[in-house]
Amino acid sequence: xxxxxxxxxxxxxxxxxxxxxxxxxxxxxxxxxxxxxxxxxxxxxxxxxxxxxxxxxxxxxxxxxxxxxxxxxxxxxxxxxxxxxxxxxxxxxxxxxxxxxxxxxxxxxxxxxxxxxxxxxxxxxxxxxxxxxxxxxxxxxxxxxxxxxxxxxxxxxxxxxxxxxxxxxxxxxxxxxxxxxxxxxxxxxxxxxxxxxxxxxxxxxxxxxxxxxxxxxxxxxxxxxxxxxxxxxxxxxxxxxxxxxxxxxxxxxxxxxxxxxxxxxxxxxxxxxxxxxxxxxxxxxxxxxxxxxxxxxxxxxxxxxxxxxxxxxxxxxxxxxxxxxxxxxxxxxxxxxxxxxxxxxxxxxxxxxxxxxxxxxxxxxxxxxxxxxxxxxxxxxxxxxxx
Numbered sequence: 001x002x003x004x005x006x007x008x009x010x011x012x013x014x015x016x017x018x019x020x021x022x023x024x025x026x027x028x029x030x031x032x033x034x035x036x037x038x039x040x041x042x043x044x045x046x047x048x049x050x051x052x053x054x055x056x057x058x059x060x061x062x063x064x065x066x067x068x069x070x071x072x073x074x075x076x077x078x079x080x081x082x083x084x085x086x087x088x089x090x091x092x093x094x095x096x097x098x099x100x101x102x103x104x105x106x107x108x109x110x111x112x113x114x115x116x117x118x119x120x121x122x123x124x125x126x127x128x129x130x131x132x133x134x135x136x137x138x139x140x141x142x143x144x145x146x147x148x149x150x151x152x153x154x155x156x157x158x159x160x161x162x163x164x165x166x167x168x169x170x171x172x173x174x175x176x177x178x179x180x181x182x183x184x185x186x187x188x189x190x191x192x193x194x195x196x197x198x199x200x201x202x203x204x205x206x207x208x209x210x211x212x213x214x215x216x217x218x219x220x221x222x223x224x225x226x227x228x229x230x231x232x233x234x235x236x237x238x239x240x241x242x243x244x245x246x247x248x249x250x251x252x253x254x255x256x257x258x259x260x261x262x263x264x265x266x267x268x269x270x271x272x273x274x275x276x277x278x279x280x281x282x283x284x285x286x287x288x289x290x291x292x293x294x295x296x297x298x299x300x301x302x303x304x305x306x307x308x309x310x311x312x313x314x315x316x317x318x319x320x321x322x323x324x325x326x327x328x329x330x331x332x333x334x335x336x337x338x339x340x341x342x343x344x345x346x347x348x349x350x351x352x353x354x355x356x357x358x359x360x361x362x363x364x365x366x367x368x369x370x371x372x373x374x375x376x377x378x379x380x381x382x383x384x385x386x387x
Contacts, residue, residue, distance in 0.1 A: 026190070027126045029199045030236040035229070037121075038134040043097050044110055044118035049088045050143035056168055057149035060135055062211070063091040064123055065102075067109065069155050069284060074113065076291050077159040085165055088143075091155070094121035094131050125192070125238075128211065132240035133229055136221055144218040148174075153213040156281050158291055163261060163276040174217040176255035177245065179209030180262055180279060193239055200235050208246025209256050211239075212279035220254060228252040265290070320369050 050058065059081065063070055070091055081087040095118055097103050110116040119134045121127055132152070139150050149168070184207050188194040216225070228248045237243035249256055261276025265286065271278040272294035281287040292298065 026194050026196055026199075027238040029195070030129060030238060032236070034130060035133065035236055038119075038130055038137060041120040041134050042118070042138060043095070043120050044093075044106070044116050045138075046090060046114065046117055047142045049090065050146045053086075053146065055086075055088060055143075055147040057151050057215075058088040058090070058139075058143055058147045059151045059153065060090045060092050060117065060139065061153055061155050062131065062135070063093055063155040065093075065095070066155070067105075070109075072284070072288065073155055074115075076295075077161050080161040081159070081165075084161070088147075090115055090117045092117045092119065092131065092135050094119050094123040094127060094134075096120055096122060127238065128240040129236060129238050129243050132211070132244055133226075136216075136226055136229075136244075139218075140222050140226055144222045148218055150216045150218065150221060151213070152211075152216060154211065154279070156279075156284065156287060157213055158272050158278045158281075158287060158294075160261075160272050160276050160294070167261065167276060174219045176257045177209060177214060177216050177220060177249065178257045178259040179214040179245065180212060180264070181256060181258035182208050182210060195237065200237060202234070202247075205242055206246050206250035207256050208242055208249070210279070211241035211245065213259070213262060213277055214241075214245060215259060224252045224254060225249070 059078070061070075061073065061078070078089045082089050093106065093116060095102060095106060097120065106116060106118060110118075117135070117138065119131060121130055121134065135152060136150075143150070149171075185205055187200060187203055187205050189197065225244070225248065228251055229244065232248060232251060234243075234247055234251070237247065245256065248254075259277070263271055263275045263278055264280040265271055265278050265282070267286065272290055278290060281290070
């Protein structure tokens with residue numbers, strides 16, 4: 001019965017998530033010649049940002065072509081960090097200057113905000129390693145001597161500024177990088193983020209940190225990380241989190257740690273009120289709503305149905321496991337219990353029919369197993385609708 005339940009749950013989860021699978025978008029491996037281009041790729045260089053003062057950390061936001069997303073970040077947590085705590089904020093863009101109309105827009109944006117760091121690369125998911133390497137090189141050259149840490153993040157996260165500043169003012173370690181910790185596993189061979197066996201023959205990914213939000217000590221960047229990137233014999237994988245925060249960090253024996261207070265977005269809870277950093281928003285409207293709920297102290301958890309279904313799913317799963325265990329207890333153990341209750345029978349107000357009890361328990365096991373499957377299916381379906 002339990003094997004059947006597991007198979008059904010696995011099939012349901014696969015069916016619900018299969019529409020998000022990209023079937024023809026495997027990434028390619030970068031050459032060392034392409035990696036070398038990151039040393040001379042700066043188009044807009046705000047090098048003066050780190051020349052005036054000493055900072056605990058600076059923030060570089062890994063941004064794309066969506067100016068609305070940048071403007072929302074500029075008006076929320078990035079604005080608070082910059083104006084209240086004098087933390088330098090930059091937005092790293094990968095745009096070749098050959099696109100004159102787009103370059104004109106970026107120039108106007110930089111004239112208005114003075115916070116663009118532009119590289120001569122093509123903005124693409126498959127160029128993330130090149131982009132992050134460019135950022136690390138730029139930081140090493142211009143900011144590593146005047147700041148202790150680089151906080152390198154995606155442009156779709158949220159930060160609880162007061163909690164984050166308290167954390168940064170108390171942290172004093174320079175031997176590890178921190179972010180969302182992912183345990184080692186198999187390399188992805190299909191879908192978005194996958195790579196073929198021919199291009200990347202290594203099967204196991206070491207422990208790594210997601211690229212959404214990573215805290216790098218400057219000493220690790222300058223003394224270890226960049227050297228390892230350019231001297232590695234490994235194939236240069238296009239995903240920066242797996243390659244730099246995983247393979248390269250593992251090769252250099254850099255400790256990777258889960259950052260406290262960093263959580264994945266949960267549509268059934270008000271994340272930012274109780275945590276320091278929220279990542280993995282599926283839609284920009286969710287990020288906007290989460291910020292407004294936090295900033296204006298609103299209780300915005302409108303996903304009560306998800307909470308109820310999660311509770312019911314948990315209870316149903318526990319009852320299924322208990323009933324399954326009771327119906328599969330060895331008969332010798334059952335006989336021992338029966339002898340014990342037989343001696344106490346005169347103290348009980350009712351008589352126990354053991355055969356009837358066992359049959360009812362077996363029926364209840366099937367019923368609770370069915371409920372578990374139903375609640376799990378409902379949870380996946382409703383969560384997918386919310387996202």
